[in-house]
Amino acid sequence: MSEDKGNFSRRDFFKGAAMGVLGGTALAMGLYSYSPWRKSYFPEVKRKMTDIGVCKSVKVTNISETSWFKNAVLMGDIKAAGGLLVNQYTYNWPPFGDGTGLGKGSYEKGIAKIKHLLPNNLEEAWRTTEKLSVSPDNAGGFAALIEVEEMNGRKRKFLLDSGWSYKWMDESFKREGIDQMLKNNEIEALIISHEHFDHFWGVPVTFKYAPNITTYYPQGFYPEGLQYLKDAGHKGKLIQVKSGALNPIIPGLATYNFPVPIICRVYGEQSIYANVKDHGLVSITGCCHFGIIQFSETAFREITYEKNQLYGIYGGLHISPFEDWDPKYDDLVISLGKYNYQKIGCNHCTGVLCAKKFIERGYPVQKGTARFRSPDPAYLGNGDRIGFGIEV
């Protein structure tokens, strides 16, 4: 009796019908809400709506977004070493090369070659590791300078990440005057977004100029990463940013650590949120590995911000670490539009063509000047700046 309902096909009947057709039956009344096997569906979790305060403006200077110079070489190395699940410390990339070849390295053997030179003799350390590592010329790095203007006008500086190649990062630091700022204690803290080679392995460059700088790192660092912070010459305050909770830094500035596995055996990425008065929330990310969509939704859930507006974004924008089950949503260009960002500075892992498509679509992308090895003006490139709440 149940199988053969005569000619009644539910699919045919309901196609195009309004829900009201079910009328006032027990069905419409919510039969679903009664069931011996139904537990309460949604637990009591509130929207956190934390107030992180406000600031007047935020300026971001791109110290370097060119994490590596040839994608082909990087991807080739990763693939040959065994793929995206392989521990990054085993690649035999600089600065942890030990001369045994791609995929056969380790943190311990690598650091042993250069530890005694860190952080004060980086030239020699890099020369040493170049000879022992795979693809040393491909290493660049990601780092950005963040200048927050408080409501009272006082300006405060922070460093997001410290890149990869000692050589390239030192050059980039000098170009932007970061070395002087660090020496003069103008930069209050180093915020490390995540343990990836292109954001973290260049920390000796920062510690050379400011070994006592307060350093924030995300919970989720592996033992090698914690050890490297010591071996790289850090002497200052070390603060672990717990995952899944807002970490306030100064009024209007906070970080949030997303506890997710990331490729190449990394875990957790913290991103920066700034609440700019009369404008809205600004997000500054390293790679946004977990996806810009997740990032934006989390902001919405966790923080209260000016004008309820997601105002700006700077950094590398990944769409998502995994494939959507519907191909037409696997498109960052379409997805980004939903959030209505008012000012976008993108680079690094975003993809040049993707950035160009943003521009073609009329998204408010601030273009760059494609200098110092940045590939294209669609990127906010090396040496370029972007201001939120301030013109640069």
Next chain:
Amino acid sequence: MESRCNDIHAMKLRDFFRGDIRNDAQSAMQELLRAILIRAQFDPGARHALGWRGLKQSVTTAIEGWTARIDGYAGVFGICFNSSKKENGWVIGAFNLSYFPDAEEALVERCSLRAAAYSQRPEYMSLVRDFLQNEEMASIFSIGTLFLALDIQEQALYLGMESLTVQRSIARNGVKLPGNGGMIWAIEPGGYDQDFPSLSITRAFFEVLAASLSFNLEQLPGWLIERCYPGMEIVYDDGKIQSTPASDIEDVFVGLGYGEGRFDALFETLVGKDSVPSNEIRWCGTDKIPEGYMHMRWWCAPRVKNRRTLNKEVLRIDERPPLIILSGFLGAGKTSFLQHFIEYQTQRSRFVAVIQNEIGDVGLDGKLLDYKVVEIDEGCVCCSLAGNLKRAVQDILSSFQPDFIILETTGAANPLNLLDEISGLEALVRYDCTVTVVDAVNLNHSLSHFSVAVDQIKAADILLLNKSDLVREACLQKARQQLQDINPQAAVFITEQGDLNPSLVFDMEERWAKGNLSSAGTNSKLSVHRYHSHDGLWCQTLEIAHPMDRKKFLSVVESLPPAIFRMKGIIEFSDTPQPILFQYVAGRFELSVFPRPEIVDRFLIVIAQGEAPGLVGKIYEACSR
């Protein structure tokens, strides 16, 4: 099978999960599930072998959830966190599991009327994507519960599920709905409102999740339990809703244990029932695996770890990278296409190798000479070498593991001539298709001046009519018609700057799930599922109930209309005992012995573009005895 010893030191939990279960159980359990799901997606081969066909995270103001597709099911699964607790040294998380059938699936008939109504709404898929925003969606499609538990010492991990064999509600007085000008019986008195086969579907998802856990832990479970209790059904009339025992329904609990832990005590806590179980199956360590569980993916998942040591049999996938031939005149937009393609793949951490020949080097017979592997800007390529195509491919494969190989030919080359050479590469690469980029602006000129232009179009499986932005609509349609006249078989896409979303044409087999093939309780009619995409592309799956007549089938295949772009499936002919893997791309097909006798599903997935009335009927006919 390798030893299932559970050495506690081997449990690699902390390698892929670094949450804090002591201080914040609720967040930690969500984080643990997140880690299991996400890390299983990183390697394309692994995620495919584990059974994933797409995952999306849903974050709302309240909680975190997921939607996913898995192998074998056309619909979408929804998972959301329900609750957590600490008990007896364990931290436990419970998650609700829902199944949102595809609108065309036969399973819709077994959903409740209300759920069936939802599934036919035009905005159904958006509601599914955002199911967390709507509690009703999550609950009326609910099929079971998943449990994750970690002991405080982190030496043991438990993954479990609970589901009813059938979720049933009976309308005592029947249900009448407006239709056909009057009222009709949607449900006869005493008939079934919901009669959904929840258990089998919950088990399927559980298998993929457990395989992912085995994969991440690099360890096999060492403990298994299945216990059944008598189940209930709901009976309602206008006034009352009550649950009553149902003799044919069971409430089934399954649990898997990894590492060393007191799983029995934990299991009793989770079950929490006073009633007497009707059946129990137990397994641990050295026993023989119970029959119903012998072929579960979670036993072999740990070996998916290193691509280089993959066992093809175990993984059921083809390790050879696909080879795509890219042809078209200089300036047509091949490089633009390549750039888009490579960037798309790179963003998803996939590696593309491109082989390009030197411009102008063509032998007397039109065959390409001197294959050099060169660098292209953003991204793919590798070494520089001269020599023939086979050597180029071998060299690439020996140093890298590309996810795609693209062979880019120049304007003067005739891709038809390549096909011989390509067939010689069969052991190394899987020839996928030929893409020809056509310049809409200069089409007429090319066609009238260069005979090779016609051949390039003829050879294509996919035609990109490019530079559409530089040409008027009328000319564009005329050009499209010209292309279709020369090559009625190929799928034509109109593009600007060579931009074609690869996921529409190249990932297809990854994502189009083969539909629900195990609808429990239905008799073996040919059930059909059609999945629509844009650009006129659609996908339909046919179940095949009987072995077919080989001659009849092949003659239909050989005369398939051009609308059909790809077909793939596991079929059987009446003249051979072994199952056969059938792969068809734009007029070419391949039959090979399918080496897995335990897979009993027989089906064909058809992917086509545009309308083709009677097409599916034709194939049905070929499939019938």
